[in-house]
Amino acid sequence: MTSFSAEWLALREPADHRARDQALQNNICEQLETVARTEQRAVRLIDLGCGSGSNLRALALRLPAQQHWTLVDYDPLLLAAARAALIGWADQVVSDNAILTLRKSTKTIEVEFAQVDLARDIERVLAWPADVITAAAFFDLVAEPWLVRFCKALRVTLYTVLTYDGNEQWLPAHHADASMLKAFHAHQKTDKGFGVAAGPDASAIMKRELAARGFQVTLAPSPWKIDQAEAAFMRALATGSAAAVRETGLLSTQEVEQWLAARVSAQHCSIGHWDILATPAQ
């Protein structure tokens, strides 16, 4: 199992929320406003690979007043971290049973937690009632055959953010940047539990597969822009990249260590992602 620590997810959360493309986010919020107005019910979202619940925290205040979220992950520790983080984030906990009901500002948010291995059971999850399937920083982990399965089974709007696109720029430049990035891309394509990961190719595969099934697909860039105001995040990011490159064995230990020593104090870095909104044909 590829594990992501709650500490890492918390460090990246501000950059994740800033990076999201605003036009796509506004579009999905408007779609869900229409559902709430015409059907007079809570809007339903399923968040794939929810981690500690960052995607809900990014979106909930922009969505209609009544919301029902199902947070899906295979990691029980992250699901517990999500419950705790959401309770800490809310203004009020209305009830904390199988369904956690929260109030935040003018919103009433019901949250269910589902421990599911999405590599195996994606079709079962996509059959649950939902207006939108959403995910953040998830789709670069999965493999092309899994993406084809996913796109075949998808029946509702998909809104996914922060799929790694392979572009990185660190300033000031370092002589090992290009070889480190090449090795990092090789690591991106290792198996993360779904078969050989699509990594930076994931968004193009999704676009192709969803368009072929009649979805209207829009991609928008959502790069992280990080500087030393987020020194701890920059350090964690560089350390994580170096660890991934070490696993590939493609660069010498010395090269990786020299790059890392320079990168923990980089002035700026930009890491590319795509956000995708895909709406099914009516």
Ligand SMILES: C[S@@+](CC[C@H](N)C(=O)[O-])C[C@H]1O[C@@H](n2cnc3c(N)ncnc32)[C@H](O)[C@@H]1O
């Ligand atoms: C990069 S993290 C993103 C977490 C969260 N969406 C966020 O934006 O902070 C990827 C998430 O996918 C989950 N994940 C990875 N493989 C999975 C699988 N096979 N089934 C369910 N969840 C999985 C991980 O546990 C992790 O929470």
